[in-house]
Amino acid sequence: MALFLLERVAPSPVDEVWRRLTTWERHGDVVPLTQVTVLTSPPTREGTVFVARSGIGPVAFDDPMEVVTWRPPADGHSGMCRLVKRGTFMAGWAEIAVHPHRDGGSRVVWREELRVRLLPAAFDRTLGWVARGMFGRAVDGLLKRP
Structure with a gap:
């Protein structure tokens, strides 16, 4: 398995950054x-399941995930969620x-352990390097989009 860590600082408040990162379809x-499809009804909570389908036509795979920990930020405190990959291809x-940061901004810490x-x-080392780059660009994109 490849373990990687991403950290980002965003000027937006914790609640906004949390919403951007945990609106799963936006990924x-x-x-x-x-394409990401949420299979359970809203709102997101422990037990929420969604699937990221990646690829083109018959050359694609599903990456089903379940939210196993869901602690949204509240009263200016940090938020944290944990997802478990439940697929036959990705594990x-x-x-x-998402933590409060100076001047009303936020600090994002994304840790992931990935196995194909x-x-x-x-x-594993190459997988970690590729995944860190791909997820880093995704997080950057989610933080920039309104």
Whole structure:
């Protein structure tokens, strides 16, 4: 498994950054060739399930995820959620934390452990490097879009 960490600082308040990062369908707007569908009714909570489908036509895979921890920010305090990947192709977990930062901004900490089934462990370092770049661009895109 490849473990990676992303940190970003955003000028927007914690509640706004939280909303941008946890409106799951928006992830499809910033990850190329990906569409995200939420399978459970709103609002997001522990037990919410969504699927990111990536690829083109028959050359695609589903990455189903379940929210297992859901602690939205409240009263100026940090928020954190944990997702578990439940797919047959992708496995692992992700934690997204949003903390208050100076001048009313926010600090995002995204930790993820990712495994691609059938990919030998010898490729974990490369997988981590590629995933960090891809998820970093996605987080940047989610933070910039209104």
